[in-house]
Amino acid sequence: MNNYVVKTKDPVVIKLIQKLDERSLKGQKEYGTTLADNYTDDFFNHLLEELLDGANYVMKLKHDEANMPKETKTIVKCLQ
Numbered sequence: 001m002n003n004y005v006v007k008t009k010d011p012v013v014i015k016l017i018q019k020l021d022e023r024s025l026k027g028q029k030e031y032g033t034t035l036a037d038n039y040t041d042d043f044f045n046h047l048l049e050e051l052l053d054g055a056n057y058v059m060k061l062k063h064d065e066a067n068m069p070k071e072t073k074t075i076v077k078c079l080q
Helices: 011-031 043-063 070-079
Strands: none
Touching: 043 070
16 A cells, blocks of 8 residues: 655645545445456446536536526636
């Protein structure tokens, strides 16, 4: 096991690392394996499905832009 120490002071990156760690632990509990040890899933298909879901979420946000809070509108404009 790698004992890597996070060196960044960037709070955004630190939050992302925390989210990745939480997601990994959730997956290990749910599926009983790590990504490193999982050779049975169709990762290309999973990735495609996740990207399609993401595209749907972006379109939903774009569609609902008129009713969004100002902060969310700013994020959506950055995605356009």
